[in-house]
Amino acid sequence: MSQATVQVRLLDLAHTRSGDKGDTANCGVIALRPEWYPLLARELTAARVQAHFGALISGDVERFELPNLNALNFLLHGALDGGGTLSLKTDAQGKVVSTAMLRLMLTVPADEAATLGLPMQHPSPDSSIP
Amino acid sequence: MTRTIRVASGQGFWGDSLEAPRQQVEGGPIDYLMLDYLAEVTMSILQKQKERDPAMGYARDFIGAIESVLPAIVERGVKVIANAGGVNPVACAEALIRAIAKAGHAGAVKVGVVTGDDLLPRLDELLASGHELKNMDTGAPLSTVRDRVLSANAYIGSTPIVEALQRGAQIVVTGRSTDTALTMAPLRHEFGWAADAWNQLAAGIVAGHILECGAQSSGGNCLHDWRNIPDLATVGYPIAEVEADGSFVITKHPGTGGRVSVPGVTEQLVYEMGDPHAYITPDVVADFTSIRVAPDGENRVRVHGITGGPATPFLKVSIAYRAGYKAVGSLVYSWPDALEKAQRADAIMRERLDRLGLTFEQVLSEFVGATATHGHLAGNGHEAPEVQYRIGVRGEDRASVERFTREIAPLVLNGPPSVTGFAGGRPKVEEVIAYWPALIDKRVVTTQVEVLS
Numbered sequence: 059m060s061q062a063t064v065q066v067r068l069l070d071l072a073h074t075r076s077g078d079k080g081d082t083a084n085c086g087v088i089a090l091r092p093e094w095y096p097l098l099a100r101e102l103t104a105a106r107v108q109a110h111f112g113a114l115i116s117g118d119v120e121r122f123e124l125p126n127l128n129a130l131n132f133l134l135h136g137a138l139d140g141g142g143t144l145s146l147k148t149d150a151q152g153k154v155v156s157t158a159m160l161r162l163m164l165t166v167p168a169d170e171a172a173t174l175g176l177p178m179q180h181p182s183p184d185s186s187i188p
Numbered sequence: 189m190t191r192t193i194r195v196a197s198g199q200g201f202w203g204d205s206l207e208a209p210r211q212q213v214e215g216g217p218i219d220y221l222m223l224d225y226l227a228e229v230t231m232s233i234l235q236k237q238k239e240r241d242p243a244m245g246y247a248r249d250f251i252g253a254i255e256s257v258l259p260a261i262v263e264r265g266v267k268v269i270a271n272a273g274g275v276n277p278v279a280c281a282e283a284l285i286r287a288i289a290k291a292g293h294a295g296a297v298k299v300g301v302v303t304g305d306d307l308l309p310r311l312d313e314l315l316a317s318g319h320e321l322k323n324m325d326t327g328a329p330l331s332t333v334r335d336r337v338l339s340a341n342a343y344i345g346s347t348p349i350v351e352a353l354q355r356g357a358q359i360v361v362t363g364r365s366t367d368t369a370l371t372m373a374p375l376r377h378e379f380g381w382a383a384d385a386w387n388q389l390a391a392g393i394v395a396g397h398i399l400e401c402g403a404q405s406s407g408g409n410c411l412h413d414w415r416n417i418p419d420l421a422t423v424g425y426p427i428a429e430v431e432a433d434g435s436f437v438i439t440k441h442p443g444t445g446g447r448v449s450v451p452g453v454t455e456q457l458v459y460e461m462g463d464p465h466a467y468i469t470p471d472v473v474a475d476f477t478s479i480r481v482a483p484d485g486e487n488r489v490r491v492h493g494i495t496g497g498p499a500t501p502f503l504k505v506s507i508a509y510r511a512g513y514k515a516v517g518s519l520v521y522s523w524p525d526a527l528e529k530a531q532r533a534d535a536i537m538r539e540r541l542d543r544l545g546l547t548f549e550q551v552l553s554e555f556v557g558a559t560a561t562h563g564h565l566a567g568n569g570h571e572a573p574e575v576q577y578r579i580g581v582r583g584e585d586r587a588s589v590e591r592f593t594r595e596i597a598p599l600v601l602n603g604p605p606s607v608t609g610f611a612g613g614r615p616k617v618e619e620v621i622a623y624w625p626a627l628i629d630k631r632v633v634t635t636q637v638e639v640l641s
Contacts, residue, residue: 110565
C-alpha cells in the first residue's frame, strides 16, 4: 500500500532568522500559520536539517522546540568557517543561513497537504512513498 | 490605572543610525532611552584606540547622540542607559560632562558610571589563583594565548545600573554590561523587582532581547512579508511599554515607518538563540518557551507569560586576542560562463600562491552570485550574468598575507577573460582580533558605581 505525496518547499511554510555564536549558526524557523507548526515539528528533524546542509557544516545539528512561538530553533555547529573575525566567509555571522534553510523540501502526504491548505505543492519525483 | 514604563531603543550596535536616538526622544513620550553600542569585537577595537590614546576607548558616537537629545531630556527628565563606555567608561563620562557643560546644562544632569567589568589589569592574578578562563567552545585554557590578549571584560548585569539610578543619575554609562541589562535596570529601578522575582526579571530580559538590536524588531531585516513593510526609510525604532507584573507591549512612535507585528517580533525572539529553555544572563535564567506573543492593535504586540529561574554562579567573560592577519580580494567575471571563468581564475591563483611558497592557516574561495552563501544548495550558477570571485587568506605571517594581496590584480591581464570590478585596488591587510568566550566565578568580579555632575 503506498500513499500519494507532494513536495513542499520550506519557503512556503515558514519564515526564518539566523545569527551566530562563535562557530555555530542558529536558525529559528517560524511556521507561517500556527496550524502548520505540528507538521514542521514532525518533519523538520535535526537529521533532516543535517542532511540538507551536508558539507556546508562540519559539526552536528541540535534542535529545540518552541511551540509557544510556533517555532523551532536549530543550532548548526561548525557552520561558519571558524566564526567571528577568524572566518573568511562572506556570511561569517550566519546572517543568511536562514535563507539556505528555506530551500529545504519536505515530503508530505497529499491528503494532509490538502487538509492543511499547504501552498505551492510540487509532486514528489516518484509521487509516492511506500 | 496601571503604571507603565516606556523604554525606547535608540541604537542596536556601534555604527547604527545617528538619527535614531533623537527620533526616539522627540517622537513621543518615553521614560528611558537605551543605547547598545557593544558587540563582541567592539571591545578589542576600543582597547586598541585606548592604547594609542589613554583618553579614548569608548564609543564617541554616544557623545553626539546625547548632544542631539540634551535639551529634550533635560526638559522632560528622560533617562539614558548606554554601554558606550567600552573599555574606558570613566573617560566617556568625563567627555559627556564636558559636552553637557558646553551645551549650557552644567550641573543639571547627573552622570552615573559603572566600572569593574575590565579584567585585563587583573588577568595574571586571576590565572595565578586558579581561574583558567577556559575557552567555552574549545576547552583550551587561556594561558595558551595569554601573551596575545588585548582585552578581557566580564559581562555584568543590571544591579550596578540600578544603583546608579537610585543615586539620582539621569544618564548611566557602563562598560561591558550585557545588552539586556540596559533595559532591565530601569524596570528594576521603577518597579522595585526583588533580586529573586525570577518571572519579572525574565520578562525584563525578554524585553531587553527584543530592544537590543534596534529596528530589527520593528520591521528592519524582517523576512516575513518584507515587500509590504512600509517606509523603512523612516523606520521607527522599538519601544517597550512595561507593566509592574513584567508583561509588556512592543510598539513604536506614531507616524514612523516600519512595522511592529507578531511575526517580526518572533523573528527577533529567535535571533542568536541557543537553548530556549535557558537564556542565561547575570540576573536570571529566562525560559523563552514560556513567552506568549499576541497582536494588540496596529503596530502593537503584547508579550506576556514569561517565566525564569535563578541565575548561575558565573559571569561570561569576553576576551579578545591577536590572531594573525588576513586579507580578502575580489574580481568580477561576466557572462558567458561567468562561474567557470571565476573557477579557472581560482585554480590559477592557488597554483601561483603555491609556487611562491606562501602558506596560510586558511585560504577560502567563494563565488558570489553562484555559491558563496548557499553552497551546493544554490544549484547551477552557470547562467549567472556575473560572478564575483572572492578569495581570502589568513595566517600568522603578515608578509605572506601582504604578498598574497599583490596576486589579485595581475589576473586581470594574465588570467581568464571577461573580468572587471577591480577598481578598489589591492586588498588591505587586517590584523585579526579573535574572540575567546569564558566563564568566571561571579564572586571575583566587583563593580563600582560613581555619580558625577
